[in-house]
Amino acid sequence: MSVEIKVPTVGESITEVTLSQWLKQDGDYVEMDENIAELESDKATFELPAEKAGILRIVAQEGDTLEIGALVATIEEGNAPAGSGDSAKTAPEKASETPKPEAKPEVTEAADKGETYAAGTASPAAAKILREKDIDPAGIKGTGKDGRITKEDAEKAEAQASNAKPAETAKPAETAKSAASVSEASGGTRNERRQKLSALRKTIAKRLVAVKNETAMLTTFNEVNMKPIMDLRAKYKEIFKEKHGVGLGFMSFFTKAVCTALKEWPAVNARIDGEEIVYSDFVDISIAVSAPKGLVVPVIRNTDSLSLHEIEKAVVELATKARDNKLTIEEMTGGTFTITNGGVFGSMMSTPIINAPQSAILGMHNIIERPVAENGQVVIRPMMYIALSYDHRIIDGRESVSFLVRVKQLLEDPARLLLEV
DSSP states (O other): OOEEEEOOOOOTTOOEEEEEEESSOTTOEEOTTOEEEEEEOSSOEEEEEOSSSEEEEEOSOTTOEEETTOEEEEEEOOOOOBTTTTBOOOOGGGTTSOOOOOOOTTOOHHHHTTOOOOTTOBOHHHHHHHHHHTOOGGGOOOOSGGGOBOHHHHHHHHHHHHHHGGGSOOOGGGHHHHHHGGGGGGTOOOOOOOOOOOHHHHHHHHHHHHHHHHSOEEEEEEEEEOHHHHHHHHHHHHHHHHHHSSOOOHHHHHHHHHHHHHHHSGGGGOEEETTEEEOOSSOOEEEOEEETTEEEOOEETTGGGOOHHHHHHHHHHHHHHHHTTOOOTGGGSOOSEEEEEGGGGTOSOOOOOOOTTSSEEEEEOOEEEEEEEETTEEEEEEEEEEEEEEETTTSOHHHHHHHHHHHHHHHHSTHHHHHTO
């Protein structure tokens, strides 16, 4: 009896996911709870486990967008591979069959496992090649078992199609490609490639456009003399790392300063919900992190109650998970205020976009030595521009400017962060 593997419910607001990658191939034997595929929602990537042991039969293909509850695959009754695992036993009723002659060298691994397919059926690897190159499998004679189209067959068809292209009459859809190749005569190429938007990228695009259209977003700027913090870090960074096992970075100072300022200007930590303003007496800071599949914003809970080293540890942990695509939906849900650091990429100044439904976001930028006036003298100081984008529907100019000035004061005199003055 086979078991259907369907897209599980992964969050109240998530209605569909994208099948980003198969971790097992069609016909593979899988153990119960073994991860067989990766699914990508608009918030996170998560793995899909097998609900029983048996032979995997793939239904959905990589890149497919699936609704919650949609069929992804089935798992049939079957035994684990014997010996080295080069060949797998099929269902019990087939175990007593007379052994078949040894397969031909060109037969694929899937065929070696005793699977049977209709003539002209492509293996998963072959199907992917044919789909990407827009090659009709009906015109290919499969050399695999029972006429199955192998990966080698698909590669040969791809090569033949490439060689035949110059003699073919260009189709309307190929006109742009033909025109682009004209420049090759002068030694250059004008190639293009298309890539389907991921679920995460679609959501990022949709939310950012919505924020621009649905909020009265405004940005105010200030600048911070980073010398006091840089001197403090230089003096204590070795002791700090030895004691707490984590480096002392700028993010913990900014986060601590933001938490203090948010307590004094609660509207910056609030949000609009329908016709009400929701004020939070806690601070959950969202930290914007650049991940392989796009920008993600994990949350540090109850940040206002954390020390500098606890904040640093949380930042490192969440950033590592983001790079490894291991963030959970819970770790990216919520947040009352966001901090983003474009300075790590060299940004001198920008207007960050609010992370809805929050009402404000602080942008950090790179540190540049510039001449500034101090006590009537021109001196060189490491300066950073900071930007606060906010929703003017809930935050007035007085509150936004005062908030940013308070952050500046705390950063230029770090002792205030420890003394809370």
